[in-house]
Amino acid sequence: MTTDARRTELQDNLNRTREAVAAACAAAGRTPGSVRLIAVTKTFPAADAATLTELGQADLGENRDQEAAPKAAELAALGLEPVWHFVGQLQRNKARSVAEYAHWVHSVDRARLATALDAAVAVSSHGRNLNALIQVSLDGDTARGGATLAEVEALAEHIAAARFLDLKGVMAVAPLGWEPAKAFALLNECSELVRRVDPAAVEISAGMSGDFREAVACGATMVRLGRNVLGEREAMA
Numbered sequence: 001m002t003t004d005a006r007r008t009e010l011q012d013n014l015n016r017t018r019e020a021v022a023a024a025c026a027a028a029g030r031t032p033g034s035v036r037l038i039a040v041t042k043t044f045p046a047a048d049a050a051t052l053t054e055l056g057q058a059d060l061g062e063n064r065d066q067e068a069a070p071k072a073a074e075l076a077a078l079g080l081e082p083v084w085h086f087v088g089q090l091q092r093n094k095a096r097s098v099a100e101y102a103h104w105v106h107s108v109d110r111a112r113l114a115t116a117l118d119a120a121v122a123v124s125s126h127g128r129n130l131n132a133l134i135q136v137s138l139d140g141d142t143a144r145g146g147a148t149l150a151e152v153e154a155l156a157e158h159i160a161a162a163r164f165l166d167l168k169g170v171m172a173v174a175p176l177g178w179e180p181a182k183a184f185a186l187l188n189e190c191s192e193l194v195r196r197v198d199p200a201a202v203e204i205s206a207g208m209s210g211d212f213r214e215a216v217a218c219g220a221t222m223v224r225l226g227r228n229v230l231g232e233r234e235a236m237a
């Protein structure tokens, strides 16, 4: 259940966030429609995700399958079908589950994961392909996920050849301690590599609550915002 107060709060946050993204677009000389806002609902209850969907926020993001799968099921039971974006590190044994509800996976970072997702979509209960973004580890420290820059082109070719995956572009998180502008400029170069494989793979998923303005200035087409829309998260165990 969502209280009226929480609904009002989410509506206000959403309005403010949309205005901030639009302002970032204007500052970069871009049209507001060129950036898709993904509200990252991780750690927040399904009721919040449902409310956001009802408020017209079509794109929702999650980073853990254990949390996302039941949340997506809960919304579906209410007749709500947002576009789910999976943005977290993903193990191959979760591919079947994620392929059932996710329309996008932003964190494809190795060929074996792409192959597992392709096979999972093939046996899924729906008929749609899965939109895939290559997550890039901009500093080459792959512990937090992501392919190295050297791996990007071959991975793009692997995904482009997968029957049930649609290669859409690239994603990154700005490395700790890096200037966001430097990180996102580098991601833009990765985007060029991927577009050499498929000119239609133009999406750039970049920017979180703390650095989305820089990301938009550097060409992001999708921003993934959690705290700006939902509020601060509890410290995670």
Ligand SMILES: *Cc1c(COP(=O)(O)O)cnc(C)c1O
Binding pocket: 040, 042, 063, 087, 088, 173, 207, 208, 209, 210, 224, 225, 226, 227, 228
């Ligand atoms: C949590 C998360 C976000 C959103 O972060 P905020 O700082 O809450 O905006 C974006 N991308 C990924 C991959 C995340 O895990």
